[in-house]
Ligand code: ATP
């Protein structure tokens with residue numbers, strides 16, 4: 322491949338990169354840039370996370386810094402090592418490296434606990450014994466101020482004693498929480514004495530049963546950033562209101578490190594749900610076949626579908642980083658993979674819905690091979706030999722017995738080209754008792770070997786085909802959008818229906834008995850091809866020796882390129 326093929330797309334400038342460049346120029350943080358990607362290991366990564374990963378790792382790389390992979394594992398009930406492992410696989414597959422900088426918020430539990438005691442000693446945190454419902458009720462609303470908890474005035478000693486006993490396991494879940502003492506009347510609800518610690522008698526996937534108090538995100542996150550010396554903590558816009566709390570937590574516990582939080586717009590895609598909770602529901606209720614189902618917007622689903630890491634990075638670069646939420650057309654994602662695979666995928670022939678054509682003037686028992694280039698303009702992809710014989714499969718849709726005016730493909734008495742092979746003419750139609758077409762008869766013109774007539778006569782159609790004697794049976798899975806509406810979240814919210822009622826029942830069509838050329842018999846799982854006239858396909862891990870299964874990544878038709 323040439324450099325032009327492998328070069329990363331030019332990084333666009335955006336407000337985050339402008340901030341970082343200015344900080345570096347001003348010598349802030351000694352000119353260092355440290356970012357982090359902080360997934361909670363409670364699900365698989367999705368394309369929205371890919372945007373965050375490209376930004377966190379991209380910015381660090383461009384400014385000669387580091388990006389930490391930090392697992393924000395503060396909720397033992399929902400987290401699992403399966404998710405930790407999948408997240409690491411996905412980040413690596415996307416093309417990013419964290420080297421030895423793999424961190425876990427759970428590794429900081431002791432330090433975080435110490436910071437909490439510091440806050441108590443400073444009179445900035447207290448143990449509240451209200452129930453969760455009462456705490457919610459005291460919090461107030463956007464228009465009404467909150468009310469102080471009766472426990473807010475507990476003494477430092479009482480708070481320390483209770484907090485230590487919380488840690489010691491004396492109390493059941495929900496009996497007490499530790500709260501920051503900030504301002505119950507703040508217009509920013511996040512600052513109305515947020516909960517910092519809760520009791521959870523649950524086994525954690527890393528710390529086991531060592532702890533029964535767990536820090537909240539709003540406490541663990543800023544302090545984990547500070548502990549790691551993160552300089553620019555990039556997150557999505559829903560955290561804007563949390564920024565004062567982020568700063569508060571750092572200001573009152575640590576002074577040496579001073580990370581700053583910056584917020585950007587999350588990625589939204591039409592025809593897609595992107596919250597991990599909903600993706601988990603799709604998996605658990607078996608609406609899809611696992612997190613890596615090729616219809617899922619997860620990184621593992623896109624990978625199995627045939628997406629390349631390059632195409633996903635290109636997509637993220639084109640979407641850009643802005644401060645305003647919008648919805649991206651999923652057609653852009655498809656456009657990116659189409660463009661990438663057009664350059665890189667070897668071509669092959671596969672007949673999805675086969676119809677046999679017997680060439681009656683081709684000698685029985687004879688066969689021949691055509692040398693065919695694997696790519697029209699990338700010679701480095703080499704060539705292969707494609708067998709031809711008396712019986713050929715063509716696509717059922719490429720024949721009509723009684724064709725309308727605009728149909729130029731095969732019909733009785735009509736001549737078409739079999740790609741790279743011969744011109745053939747249909748001479749007969751064989752039907753079963755029900756009147757359905759089961760086979761065609763035809764003749765070939767031996768003078769047209771390679772596909773062109775020496776007398777210069779033209780045909781209006783070129784068909785893909787597979788030699789019946791050599792064909793391999795394959796299963797080919799075609800996909801459509803997983804949802805029938807552009808905005809499954811919004812539509813479901815409007816009607817009160819569950820979003821799963823908007824699943825497209827035709828989102829998966831598994832075609833068995835497809836006929837593919839023999840060069841594909843042992844296609845390695847994950848290898849990608851363009852099947853001529855049918856789109857881009859990727860061999861699925863369900864393939865076994867001699868029994869290939871392919872997923873269609875995307876069809877050839879590019880509605881996005883046309884619309885834009
Ligand atoms: P979800 O809303 O899907 O449950 P999350 O925000 O809870 O996602 P985390 O594991 O906490 O998931 O996310 C890790 C990082 O990825 C965070 O910094 C978060 O801001 C970012 N992120 C999550 N979803 C998106 C998205 N749609 N677009 C861009 N960044 C995202």
Ligand code: MG
Nearest residue numbers: 360361393538
């Ligand atoms: Mg989150």
